[in-house]
Amino acid sequence: MGEDFQSAYQEEEKRLNEAISEIDRQLERLQGIDVYTGHDFTEQILEASREEKRIALAKSLQEPYFGRLDFQGKQDQERKPLYIGKIGVDREVVAEQPLVIDWRAPVASLFYSFTGGEESTTYEAPEGLIEGLVFLKRNVVIRKQILERVADTYNRESEQPAVSDEFLVYRLGENKDNRLRDIVSTIQAEQDQIIRAAKNTALIIQGVAGSGKTTVALHRLAFLLYQYKEQVTAEKMIIFAPNHMFLDYISDVLPELGVGDIQQSTFADWAMDILDLNFPLADASETLHYWFEREGGTSELNDDVPGRFKGSLILMKMISSLIESLEHTSVPEGDFTPWEGKVLSRDKILYWYHEEYKPYPLAKRKERVMARIHRWVEMELKKSPSEKIYKEHKKKATQREKSYAVKWPKYEPLTLYKQIFRTLKLPTGCSEELHKGIPDKVLKSTQQDLKKDIIREEDLSPLLYIHYLLNDITTEQRFDHIVIDEAQDFSPFQIAVLDFFVRGHSFTILGDLSQGIHAYRGVHHWEEMSSLFQPDDTAYFALTRSYRSTMEIIEFANGILEKGVQSDLMAVPVFRSGDPVRLISYNQDMGVRTDNLQDALHRLSAKEYRTIAILTRTLQEARELHEQLVNNVADLHLIDGSKQVYQGGFSVLPVYLSKGLEFDAVIVADADTDHYGHNSWDAKLMYVGCTRALHELWILHGKDVPSYLRNTEEDIAIQGWPE
Numbered sequence: 037m038g039e040d041f042q043s044a045y046q047e048e049e050k051r052l053n054e055a056i057s058e059i060d061r062q063l064e065r066l067q068g069i070d071v072y073t074g075h076d077f078t079e080q081i082l083e084a085s086r087e088e089k090r091i092a093l094a095k096s097l098q099e100p101y102f103g104r105l106d107f108q109g110k111q112d113q114e115r116k117p118l119y120i121g122k123i124g125v126d127r128e129v130v131a132e133q134p135l136v137i138d139w140r141a142p143v144a145s146l147f148y149s150f151t152g153g154e155e156s157t158t159y160e161a162p163e164g165l166i167e168g169l170v171f172l173k174r175n176v177v178i179r180k181q182i183l184e185r186v187a188d189t190y191n192r193e194s195e196q197p198a199v200s201d202e203f204l205v206y207r208l209g210e211n212k213d214n215r216l217r218d219i220v221s222t223i224q225a226e227q228d229q230i231i232r233a234a235k236n237t238a239l240i241i242q243g244v245a246g247s248g249k250t251t252v253a254l255h256r257l258a259f260l261l262y263q264y265k266e267q268v269t270a271e272k273m274i275i276f277a278p279n280h281m282f283l284d285y286i287s288d289v290l291p292e293l294g295v296g297d298i299q300q301s302t303f304a305d306w307a308m309d310i311l312d313l314n315f316p317l318a319d320a321s322e323t324l325h326y327w328f329e330r331e332g333g334t335s336e337l338n339d340d341v342p343g344r345f346k347g348s349l350i351l352m353k354m355i356s357s358l359i360e361s362l363e364h365t366s367v368p369e370g371d372f373t374p375w376e377g378k379v380l381s382r383d384k385i386l387y388w389y390h391e392e393y394k395p396y397p398l399a400k401r402k403e404r405v406m407a408r409i410h411r412w413v414e415m416e417l418k419k420s421p422s423e424k425i426y427k428e429h430k431k432k433a434t435q436r437e438k439s440y441a442v443k444w445p446k447y448e449p450l451t452l453y454k455q456i457f458r459t460l461k462l463p464t465g466c467s468e469e470l471h472k473g474i475p476d477k478v479l480k481s482t483q484q485d486l487k488k489d490i491i492r493e494e495d496l497s498p499l500l501y502i503h504y505l506l507n508d509i510t511t512e513q514r515f516d517h518i519v520i521d522e523a524q525d526f527s528p529f530q531i532a533v534l535d536f537f538v539r540g541h542s543f544t545i546l547g548d549l550s551q552g553i554h555a556y557r558g559v560h561h562w563e564e565m566s567s568l569f570q571p572d573d574t575a576y577f578a579l580t581r582s583y584r585s586t587m588e589i590i591e592f593a594n595g596i597l598e599k600g601v602q603s604d605l606m607a608v609p610v611f612r613s614g615d616p617v618r619l620i621s622y623n624q625d626m627g628v629r630t631d632n633l634q635d636a637l638h639r640l641s642a643k644e645y646r647t648i649a650i651l652t653r654t655l656q657e658a659r660e661l662h663e664q665l666v667n668n669v670a671d672l673h674l675i676d677g678s679k680q681v682y683q684g685g686f687s688v689l690p691v692y693l694s695k696g697l698e699f700d701a702v703i704v705a706d707a708d709t710d711h712y713g714h715n716s717w718d719a720k721l722m723y724v725g726c727t728r729a730l731h732e733l734w735i736l737h738g739k740d741v742p743s744y745l746r747n748t749e750e751d752i753a754i755q756g757w758p759e
């Protein structure tokens with residue numbers, strides 16, 4: 037241990053003890069104040085704020101900060117050490133410098149954005165751009181009040197003053213459990229830029245596998261809540277993710293960052309709730325089965341497959357034309373006659389409809405016009421010469437109002453949707469031209485579904501759009517910010533509809549086109565999404581550095597993209613070297629395929645990895661394998677798409693369900709031409725599977741491997757079982 041290091045350690049230990057004492061004092065003082073339980077509103081608010089502070093201080097006491105940055109602003113007399121933590125703590129006597137600076141504060145951005153160099157640097161503060169010099173960037177690891185590690189990643193006074201990755205590599209080398217974790221102590225400059233981007237922008241982030249997209253999006257939410265306190269609330273933010281298990285997997289990050297109550301949902305659940313449809317969505321596993329349980333499929337992947345068409349702006353336009361033509365044809369023909377001799381002219385009704393109630397969406401407009409007619413009837417009834425006539429007229433008028441209301445078109449999303457797909461007749465006056473442009477294949481399959489009231493996920497955006505045009509949305513339904521994870525599987529139509537549900541185009545849209553294994557419904561280029569917004573309302577970021585996997589795994593996965601997908605979205609590894617990837621041919625001497633897979637699992641588990649996954653090509657294979665292994669491998673979980681919770685440990689699952697997850701070690705089963713074709717679709721699946729591994733990747737296969745797994749250099753991949 038060098039002298040410098042020792043003195044740094046001692047210095048930090050002293051500072052830590054001081055910080056802990058001060059936090060402890062503040063906490064004790066707050067705990068000493070009796071909890072207010074009375075009815076005074078102001079007192080209640082003060083109590084709530086004290087309680088919030090108690091919780092924050094108690095949390096901060098265990099691990100007050102993770103970083104130190106020594107900075108001297110141009111106007112400052114001397115450099116100041118700034119300590120940065122998950123929770124900001126002011127000093128009790130408000131001195132110049134807070135005890136701990138919140139990682140989201142403007143000055144803390146320097147800790148992340150500073151990339152070394154002699155030159156002065158700047159950060160944006162509320163009072164303007166602040167310029168100055170960084171002298172030291174130091175990471176400290178504190179656990180339960182104990183200083184465990186001190187690592188300088190930059191020191192202006194050292195001989196090599198460059199920001200080093202040493203601490204990041206140490207962090208990445210750790211094993212993972214069943215939860216995604218926060219990365220506040222090691223956020224990288226390119227990630228920080230995204231986290232701190234302005235609120236009212238539709239951010240589109242293309243990030244290679246493992247580049248931290250999901251993690252960064254969650255940190256961005258925490259930042260927005262800090263920076264735009266007055267404008268956004270957690271309850272009005274939502275994260276859309278592909279399934280419940282994934283939501284469970286990411287569910288710890290925000291609480292770790294001190295942020296709770298953000299809504300999390302799948303798009304389907306949320307849409308069904310808004311639409312209030314009272315029958316279930318068709319089981320997606322049928323679609324997944326169609327695309328994943330057989331090989332190949334790319335030849336069918338053009339724009340007239342149902343998912344692509346129903347996610348397109350062509351259908352969106354058809355719907356708006358239908359609603360527009362409905363607007364002109366809705367008011368029933370003829371005058372309204374509540375009883376013989378009394379007439380309310382159609383012109384009057386049209387006037388109410390087109391002028392007075394014009395600002396209302398169609399369904400509301402109909403309600404308003406019918407209520408107005410009712411009021412008119414009441415007024416006329418009051419003029420009745422006798423009680424008897426009043427009663428007679430009232431009875432007639434009630435019946436006629438009812439039958440007049442029935443003559444209006446049915447403003448109901450599913451009915452209109454059926455009319456578009458010709459399962460029901462179009463309302464009177466709407467042109468048959470409307471249907472033109474629906475590809476035959478889509479028309480037929482949708483008609484078959486709709487006749488049986490089967491609604492699929494891809495039908496939800498058109499239905500939502502109709503719902504929106506008919507009813508508009510309520511203030512409660514409008515979000516302050518929307519995060520869309522795995523956005524390459526979303527359609528332009530989905531985003532366009534969601535845009536109605538969010539204020540100021542405030543989106544974080546993140547995905548990876550190389551992992552677009554749901555390309556039968558998702559986007560093929562990000563322009564399909566960015567073109568939905570005005571250029572000033574959108575920004576595009578590309579994350580190319582991958583943090584999850586070792587260099588060997590990333591180079592190997594890049595090879596799959598290069599050879600199998602002809603993609604240029606290659607990942608750049610962080611310099612973290614591990615064992616080469618292993619390509620292992622099933623060894624007959626060791627028994628059947630299952631014995632080989634079991635052996636692989638045992639060998640890897642002996643290395644004390646906490647999470648290991650066996651990835652099969654299909655769900656059926658995962659089920660069978662799980663059944664065969666479960667008695668021999670303790671705690672082996674099957675992940676089959678119906679799971680709500682991710683348990684970690686050892687899992688068997690089909691590749692397509694592994695998206696978004698990560699494991700210390702991954703075993704890809706059956707990576708041979710009997711299971712994976714030589715096409716880009718299968719290559720993408722293989723890419724997704726391989727990039728789930730953090731530290732070790734073993735690929736087990738039968739006779740022949742597909743071309744994109746061949747010819748890899750020896751230091752990246754080796755053949756055969758380990759000695």
Ligand SMILES: Nc1ncnc2c1ncn2[C@@H]1O[C@H](COP(=O)(O)OP(=O)(O)OP(=O)(O)O)[C@@H](O)[C@H]1O
Pocket residue numbers: 204207208217218219222223224227243244245246247248249250251252548551583584695696697698727
């Ligand atoms: N700056 C960082 N410091 C430490 N770890 C990081 C950093 N950025 C990302 N990671 C880690 O890299 C892994 C991948 O992150 P994440 O799952 O957010 O990536 P992703 O881009 O969403 O991946 P994928 O698209 O492959 O699912 C996680 O373990 C995360 O903690």
